[in-house]
Amino acid sequence: xxxxxxxxxxxxxxxxxxxxxxxxxxxxxxxxxxxxxxxxxxxxxxxxxxxxxxxxxxxxxxxxxxxxxxxxxxxxxxxxxxxxxxxxxxxxxxxxxxxxxxxxxxxxxxxxxxxxxxxxxxxxxxxxxxxxxxxxxxxxxxxxxxxxxxxxxxxxxxxxxxxxxxxxxxxxxxxxxxxxxxxxxxxxxxxxxxxxxxxxxxxxxxxxxxxxxxxxxxxxxx
Amino acid sequence: xxxxxxxxxxxxxxxxxxxxxxxxxxxxxxxxxxxxxxxxxxxxxxxxxxxxxxxxxxxxxxxxxxxxxxxxxxxxxxxxxxxxxxxxxxxxxxxxxxxxxxxxxxxxxxxxxxxxxxxxxxxxxxxxxxxxxxxxxxxxxxxxxxxxxxxxxxxxxxxxxxxxxxxxxxxxxxxxxxxxxxxxxxxxxxxxxxxxxxxxxxxxxxxxxxxxxxxxxxxxxx
DNA sequence: TGACAAGTGGAGTGACGACTCCATATTCTG
DNA sequence: CAGAATATGGAGTCGTCACTCCACTTGTCA
Numbered sequence: 001x002x003x004x005x006x007x008x009x010x011x012x013x014x015x016x017x018x019x020x021x022x023x024x025x026x027x028x029x030x031x032x033x034x035x036x037x038x039x040x041x042x043x044x045x046x047x048x049x050x051x052x053x054x055x056x057x058x059x060x061x062x063x064x065x066x067x068x069x070x071x072x073x074x075x076x077x078x079x080x081x082x083x084x085x086x087x088x089x090x091x092x093x094x095x096x097x098x099x100x101x102x103x104x105x106x107x108x109x110x111x112x113x114x115x116x117x118x119x120x121x122x123x124x125x126x127x128x129x130x131x132x133x134x135x136x137x138x139x140x141x142x143x144x145x146x147x148x149x150x151x152x153x154x155x156x157x158x159x160x161x162x163x164x165x166x167x168x169x170x171x172x173x174x175x176x177x178x179x180x181x182x183x184x185x186x187x188x189x190x191x192x193x194x195x196x197x198x199x200x201x202x203x204x205x206x207x208x209x210x211x212x213x214x215x216x217x218x219x220x221x222x
Numbered sequence: 223x224x225x226x227x228x229x230x231x232x233x234x235x236x237x238x239x240x241x242x243x244x245x246x247x248x249x250x251x252x253x254x255x256x257x258x259x260x261x262x263x264x265x266x267x268x269x270x271x272x273x274x275x276x277x278x279x280x281x282x283x284x285x286x287x288x289x290x291x292x293x294x295x296x297x298x299x300x301x302x303x304x305x306x307x308x309x310x311x312x313x314x315x316x317x318x319x320x321x322x323x324x325x326x327x328x329x330x331x332x333x334x335x336x337x338x339x340x341x342x343x344x345x346x347x348x349x350x351x352x353x354x355x356x357x358x359x360x361x362x363x364x365x366x367x368x369x370x371x372x373x374x375x376x377x378x379x380x381x382x383x384x385x386x387x388x389x390x391x392x393x394x395x396x397x398x399x400x401x402x403x404x405x406x407x408x409x410x411x412x413x414x415x416x417x418x419x420x421x422x423x424x425x426x427x428x429x430x431x432x433x434x435x436x437x438x439x440x441x442x443x444x
Numbered sequence: 445t446g447a448c449a450a451g452t453g454g455a456g457t458g459a460c461g462a463c464t465c466c467a468t469a470t471t472c473t474g
Numbered sequence: 475c476a477g478a479a480t481a482t483g484g485a486g487t488c489g490t491c492a493c494t495c496c497a498c499t500t501g502t503c504a
Contacts, residue, residue: 042471042480066288068461079483084463182434185427190434193419197411208408209415212401216438264450264501290491301453306493 049086051076056097061136065094099154101136102161105129109164119177122168123214126191130210133195162188179219190217271308273298278319283358287316321376323358324383327351331386341399344390345436348413352432355417384410401441412439 041049055076059067069090073080087093108128115121162184169187172178194213198206263271277298281289291312295302309315330350337343384406391409394400416435420428 039480044470045481048481069463070461073483080463081465081483082481085481088463090462179434182430183427185423186430186434189419189423189427189431193415193417193431195415196418197415201407201411205405205407205411208404209411212404212408212412212438213435214438215442216434216436220437266501267451270451291493292491295453302493303453303495304451307451310493312492 045086048076048078048082052078052083052086052093053096053100056093057100057136060094060097069093095154099157102154102157105132106157106161106164109161109168113164113167113171118168118171118175122172122178123217125165125168126187126194126214127210129191130195130198130206134198134201134206176219178217182217187217267308270298270300270304274300274305274308274315275318275322278315279322279358282316282319291315317376321379323354324376324379327354328379328383328386331383331390335386335389335393340390340393340397344394344400345439347387347390348409348416348436349432351413352417352420352428356420356423356428398441400439404439409439 052072056072059072059075063071069083070080072093073083076083083093087096109125112121112125165187166184169178169182169184173180190213194209197209201209274294278294281294281297285293291305292302294315295305298305305315309318331347334343334347387409388406391400391404391406395402412435416431419431423431
């Protein structure tokens with residue numbers, strides 16, 4: 001479960017190299033990157049784009065989303081002009097970063113949809129997200145807060161996440177592990193809130209908080 | 223002190239959009255809180271200070287803490303100079319607003335410390351804070367997030383809140399209603415996280431989220 | 445009531461941030 | 475390898491914001 005979010009894969013021009021999809025992932029929404037229609041992007045350009053995205057993730061995580069674009073450029077080792085060439089707006093940069101993070105989560109969720117132990121898969125994923133968010137602090141704060149609206153452009157990614165998490169949740173409920181009266185909305189809220197709070201907690205406290213939330217989510221005997 | 227808890231708010235919500243108030247408007251809480259020891263403060267000055275604080279609360283709640291000081295001045299119906307006379311720094315303004323909110327919570331918590339039903343008092347307070355925060359949205363986001371550090375100056379108020387909540391928690395635990403293995407830190411994190419998440423939830427979902435958290439906090443039979 | 449301290453408003457200042465422009469550099473194509 | 479297409483960096487523009495300054499108004503007190 002120590003699966004990191006792969007920071008690689010910045011170039012969306014290709015379809016998933018390999019997907020661990022044990023069962024029934026329909027090609028319904030198959031081409032996720034299809035809409036990136038136009039240009040092949042020159043080699044150095046692609047490289048720089050990736051550098052910027054990487055730097056942006058770090059900078060925003062560290063300094064908050066209020067960090068200046070210039071700081072991102074500096075950290076990426078490129079000029080501001082380059083940053084703006086790839087992301088015409090600071091907002092679009094934020095959106096891209098957020099999108100990448102969400103995509104990572106979505107992938108992790110999907111990888112678990114076929115797990116033998118639905119309850120374990122659900123809680124495991126929940127914990128993973130909270131853990132990740134604790135590190136990426138500021139970004140996830142934004143993720144949990146207003147930032148998620150900013151990322152409205154990545155509606156596709158959000159849908160993907162919601163879908164996968166929905167499956168995880170349903171299966172866990174069908175297995176009788178998670179109480180039946182919570183929906184995706186509640187789980188997402190809990191996930192966001194817990195992630196948000198986890199950021200400034202030590203591991204032990206975080207574990208106890210998670211324990212409380214998990215207990216609340218479990219099917220009650222009564 | 224074991225009196226009834228008035229459903230009253232932290233502050234009477236007499237929000238009026240008008241900026242130039244007609245004669246006969248009672249400013250909320252003319253003499254600012256308490257222990258403002260030093261200066262006698264002229265009558266109109268006190269009035270303006272209150273207007274600014276009020277406006278600031280609204281503005282920051284509505285537009286986020288990024289809202290400009292000028293907007294606060296406008297909303298309060300005073301000049302920017304006046305705002306800065308009372309709060310020499312934007313940060314100090316934020317601090318004052320946050321301090322007021324926290325003080326309100328602390329008061330509510332204290333009012334419940336002697337309640338006959340410790341469990342009820344604890345959960346009731348928790349719910350109250352979450353509900354308030356949902357309205358005051360942006361401010362509480364800040365409260366839950368980095369903003370709480372900004373308000374470091376109001377350490378006294380924070381301590382007060384912690385103290386009162388601590389009593390509430392302990393009593394609820396002694397009554398066997400709340401599980402014994404959570405501490406103030408966990409509760410505060412849960413409170414902050416839930417408040418944060420509650421902001422953009424409809425009432426029904428919010429209620430269900432609270433239900434989950436409360437169940438998690440309750441003493442487990444196992 | 446008059447005089448003085450306290451308070452006020454808002455134009456002005458300096459800093460900083462997002463975003464533009466373009467001369468120059470790098471990659472690609474035939 | 476030449477030329478076209480693309481991409482780059484960073485100085486410069488424009489707007490906004492926190493905060494200052496001070497001529498003027500208002501409250502207070504003898």
